[in-house]
Amino acid sequence: MSLLIVGTMAFDALETPFGKVDRIIGGSGTYAALAASNFTKPINMVSIVGGDFPKEDIAALESRGVSFDGLEIVADEKSFFWSGKYHLDMNTRDTLVTDLNVLARFNPIVPESYQGADFMMLGNLSPAVQISALKQLHKRPKLVIMDTMNFWMDVAMPELQEALQMVDLLMVNDSEARQLSGEYSLVKAAKKIQKMGPKYLIIKKGEHGALLFYEDRIFSAPALPLEDVFDPTGAGDTFAGGFIGYLDRINDISFESMKAAIIMGSALASFCVEKFGPQRLMEITPEEIEARVNEFIMLSNFEVRAK
């Protein structure tokens, strides 16, 4: 199979109640690729970085099966930089700095070698960039998933609506689903969003898990209850990467497979938050993933006895 990811590669500066890091690699593309690399390769990346992005990090991703034919390196400019500080509850954060740098001129080019992708993930980018990447494909992938955020609903709603009509699955958090639909009830929100284009909708609820909507079916995935969330940065992109990487691996998009894929994404996200940035994702073994997935099964499995 083949997986195409369009996303950011960036530097993050992070502060949580547990400490701070000044400059660590991040970005939706980085986290998604790292997560997906546990299940499939190649992972064809379309992204943009400045000359400051570390060659050794690119090499480390390449060694995990990530292809960078679609990576634009602007030698004399800087990579996208984001800095944020998390509140004590770890569910809310303040953005301190957003330096778009090279991202401001990102015009994604899908190289010929990436054509024919079966699965595509459009990370959180401007809807115009997402649409541009999608329009370059000669053949429609089996499944196109996209992420977005409230910022694009505020400043680019018409383009966002156009993008929504082109994708199969939208992945947003609960507050974004409410803003996009104007509905408080997530069931009502899902119905409205499904009418905007995407047949599938995943609503991420952080520590409360995630909901998958398809036609009139709903799947509720738990999140692993954790003692400490060390750094939530990248957890959503890790979830998305694990989700689509697993689907690419098993090459199936039935509702049952999507349920399992959500558990895989949740398992990887539960690792991601254990250390700063993508550090923990670089270390996980297949055995650790299997054990974590078993924890999810223990956590949510039940049997109702005949009364």
Added chain:
Amino acid sequence: MSLLIVGTMAFDALETPFGKVDRIIGGSGTYAALAASNFTKPINMVSIVGGDFPKEDIAALESRGVSFDGLEIVADEKSFFWSGKYHLDMNTRDTLVTDLNVLARFNPIVPESYQGADFMMLGNLSPAVQISALKQLHKRPKLVIMDTMNFWMDVAMPELQEALQMVDLLMVNDSEARQLSGEYSLVKAAKKIQKMGPKYLIIKKGEHGALLFYEDRIFSAPALPLEDVFDPTGAGDTFAGGFIGYLDRINDISFESMKAAIIMGSALASFCVEKFGPQRLMEITPEEIEARVNEFIMLSNFEVRAK
């Protein structure tokens, strides 16, 4: 088997975004007994009402297997009255009126006919009242569960701590668990609370489901995603009543049985919120409960395929 419930029987006046009712029967005992009556009988109630509590409602509960040998009726006084108004999100509410009336002098008497109970539920009452009821039992029940609220943490913490040491299972919502433990992480909160006495802890998270903690095991139960929550009053007590009623029915307190009991409680709570007050609980059929439980299975069941 036999089930003993100590709880309030009251009048509620409710206002939600969907309408209002001026005077409808309620109280933790009422909701819990109605829920439990789907699984077991007799349900031995210890409560107090004024002369104004409708005879026909008592008769309706009796016809469902509720025994009122332990009901004190104070003919010339009024029943406990609570009035509240829900906000648009249905998760928060303002208490408009709390008239304790007969509840102010509630001194629960467990009649001889109730002795030997296997299962006991202590609804949200002052810890002193909960302790008094528990101390009257000649034989320790198989399982004693209790509910409480932040108010008792504020005004009666020493008595609450004493009560916690006497029960097997505490059932609180997430904000109560955080207040009681002083921990934000629910996993840390659970560990601290389990050290206060109860071996089992259920943390109710409203529309996000519930968590059961026992030793180092956790079960995460989903809530049924609903288009509309018409009136959330009594949902927590309904959950508790369904939970303990089911356990009494199957007469087993293994972790596996508790998981199933949580699903039963969640299913009944999902009915409760469909209409004002206990109205919907009065109507449900066994077939409806079975169908609702199947919805929970569909909602949370998944299978991970070998990769």
